[in-house]
Amino acid sequence: MSAADRLVLDSSIALAWCFADEKDPYADAIAASFPALEATVPSLWPLEIANALVVGERRGRNTQADTTRWTGFLGSLPIAVDAETTARAWGDTVNLARSQNLSAYDASYLELALRLGLPLATLDAKLKAAATAAGVPLYHVPTP
Numbered sequence: 001m002s003a004a005d006r007l008v009l010d011s012s013i014a015l016a017w018c019f020a021d022e023k024d025p026y027a028d029a030i031a032a033s034f035p036a037l038e039a040t041v042p043s044l045w046p047l048e049i050a051n052a053l054v055v056g057e058r059r060g061r062n063t064q065a066d067t068t069r070w071t072g073f074l075g076s077l078p079i080a081v082d083a084e085t086t087a088r089a090w091g092d093t094v095n096l097a098r099s100q101n102l103s104a105y106d107a108s109y110l111e112l113a114l115r116l117g118l119p120l121a122t123l124d125a126k127l128k129a130a131a132t133a134a135g136v137p138l139y140h141v142p143t144p
Contacts, residue, residue, distance in 0.1 A: 006039070010106075010124060011049055018052075024123055026121075029141040030141060034078065035077070039077070039078065040112060042085040043082055043085040049074065085108055089108070093108050093111045101126075106124065106127045110130055113131065119137040
């Protein structure tokens, strides 16, 4: 798999697949690129997704059946969970959170993209700006 087929996937992209009111053409294009695409996520990603889906259930945005369907779909994708996220939390990630004015959660995506030399896919404007400032390219969906 070439570097062009690899990326760091922010939870905002995956959640846009799950919630109709967050639907986004960029996120949809990334979803359509699987399985030819390989994503890497920080270790907090499954918890972030699970929390958003459960909160969505409580707020009536989705049902338990929707959550089961979406977690099954997400689990079927070639998404690698990074094993080093926690070890870097109190060093590189905290420093990025400070320097880029991000939450530690968002900084973990930036740290991962920097460490792996991969582009970042996100819908979060603040994280996009931080990535650009840190020299991390944003993922562009290849056009056929």
